[in-house]
Amino acid sequence: MLMNGTGMVTPLQVVAAGSFVHINNAAALPTPKPILGSGTWKAKRLLAFELIGTYGSLAAGEVEMKIHLVRDFPSSAVIPATLRMVCNLAPAGLFTGEEEGFTLTIPGAPFGPFQPTTPPSGLTIFAASVEQRD
Numbered sequence: 039m040l041m042n043g044t045g046m047v048t049p050l051q052v053v054a055a056g057s058f059v060h061i062n063n064a065a066a067l068p069t070p071k072p073i074l075g076s077g078t079w080k081a082k083r084l085l086a087f088e089l090i091g092t093y094g095s096l097a098a099g100e101v102e103m104k105i106h107l108v109r110d111f112p113s114s115a116v117i118p119a120t121l122r123m124v125c126n127l128a129p130a131g132l133f134t135g136e137e138e139g140f141t142l143t144i145p146g147a148p149f150g151p152f153q154p155t156t157p158p159s160g161l162t163i164f165a166a167s168v169e170q171r172d
Contacts, residue, residue, distance in 0.1 A: 039142055039152040041121075043079065047087055047164075052103045054081040077109040085120070093130030097164040100124050100134055107144070119144045124154075125164045138162055 040061065045054020060075040082104045089099040100122065107117040120143045124136045139154030139162055 041079070041140060041142070045081060047084065047101050049087055050084070052081045052084040052087075052101065054103070055079060058107060073111065075109050076111045077107060079105045079107050079119075079121070081105050081121075082118075088134075090134060091127075091130065091132040092166045093127045093132060095166050096127055096130075097166040098125050098127040098130065098132035098134065099164060100136065101164075117144060123162050125162045 040059045041056060042058075043054055043056020045052060045056075047054070055078065057078050058076060059073055061071040062074055063071055084101070084103050086100070086102040088101075089097055091098050102120065102122040105119050105121045107119050109115045109117065122141045122143075124134050124138055124140070126133045126136075126138050137154040141151050141153045143151040
């Protein structure tokens with residue numbers, strides 16, 4: 039599962055969205071890997087948030103939320119799921135004790151959950167604050 043997104047998390051709420059591509063990542067298959075599904079996702083409810091520290095404008099911690107996966111291929115189904123993201127900041131010595139990346143759990147699915155790979159093939163970054171300046 040490939041995912042991207044952006045959003046804002048406070049101790050009480052989450053507002054976030056992004057996109058996803060579900061691929062068949064079997065080693066024997068050539069690239070490009072076959073796409074099994076794709077679409078967008080949207081946060082629906084914050085389940086947990088733990089900030090373990092900041093380093094400049096970045097933050098390390100964990101966030102877990104209920105989301106909706108909205109498929110645009112091969113159908114337009116809306117699929118409820120749980121998304122958990124972990125951000126460690128090695129240069130700051132800030133580690134959650136968990137693998138960097140995301141875990142996506144789709145209740146009732148015959149596969150999953152999707153979990154971080156070792157070594158990680160992506161990057162999770164939390165920004166400590168967002169400020170707009172004119």
